[in-house]
């Protein structure tokens with residue numbers, strides 16, 4: 001694929017936009033309360049900017065140019081996606097924006113945390129190591145990895161609202177001395193080379209317009225001998241881009257998850273190599289022999305629920321929960337209590353959920369392709 005150009009960064013513009021759309025809602029207690037406190041003009045601008053890339057662009061008519069247009073605006077597309085989706089994620093999932101494996105009898109939050117611990121474990125993260133979290137969301141995984149490993153973590157994020165939320169939670173949990181959050185585009189990191197002992201990315205680098213580009217940035221900021229661990233979202237070897245049904249699944253995942261260009265496993269492996277990493281681990285964890293599949297919560301398979309305390313969260317992910325959210329936020333929009341575009345965003349997430357489940361069931365997609373790579377000592 002041809003090398004892509006990077007978007008111009010403008011932190012003042014983004015901070016001003018954040019004020020207009022989110023105001024002080026980052027201080028609200030839960031995702032739902034925050035969702036009701038947005039500025040209407042900001043929300044409208046985010047909806048227009050995000051959906052212009054997807055509306056009336058079906059999988060069957062897809063051209064390399066449509067995909068290229070999204071890649072060219074990867075940073076704006078992703079930033080606005082999270083301007084719109086963050087509160088719904090927190091409301092319907094929690095503060096760790098990723099999937100996980102499930103063991104028998106394992107409560108939801110425990111399984112999510114175990115997935116984070118596992119990455120820290122295979123990377124051998126230790127007390128006081130200087131670690132970068134690329135695409136840190138609202139900091140759920142970073143807080144857990146600080147507690148698990150004792151490392152000092154910097155979260156990098158392109159979305160001001162998520163940084164505000166992450167900072168708020170870190171303060172609340174008394175973790176600010178071990179955790180900080182920095183605004184920036186991961187394709188053009190401002191950190192000097194050889195800064196970090198370790199870098200991890202949990203279901204975030206899929207937002208990059210080029211995997212080789214983002215892995216090369218990570219390689220640059222890692223110290224020689226440093227380790228990079230990633231759970232990557234990828235289409236599997238079974239995915240055939242000439243198959244319209246496969247394409248529809250990939251596009252459904254992209255539109256509902258703010259992804260400009262999702263790649264296949266072979267592309268990610270080649271990108272790690274091209275960036276300069278010595279690959280120590282590569283494994284699709286979705287292929288492990290687990291009792292329940294990673295997608296069961298969004299497939300609404302409540303029979304797999306192991307703790308009744310999970311019911312309030314899990315119920316929001318089911319088709320019925322999504323239907324309720326659709327109608328409820330629709331009514332709030334009509335009453336002027338929720339900003340316009342809230343329902344459209346919720347519907348787009350529902351499309352994502354169905355596409356993710358189809359991709360998982362048909363083994364065309366994995367959200368947990370684990371790669372661990374090392375920067376050579378002589379690099």
Ligand SMILES: CC(C)=CCC[C@@H](C)[C@H]1CC[C@H]2C3=C(CC[C@]12C)[C@@]1(C)CC[C@H](O)C[C@@H]1CC3
Nearest residue numbers: 088089092093097098203257317322325349353
């Ligand atoms: C986008 C990337 C790279 C990672 C995020 C993975 C997941 C945390 C999200 C993927 C689809 C999301 C949906 C929801 C929460 C967060 C995800 C599971 C909802 C359950 C939120 C509540 C809505 O009413 C339904 C959503 C379905 C999709």
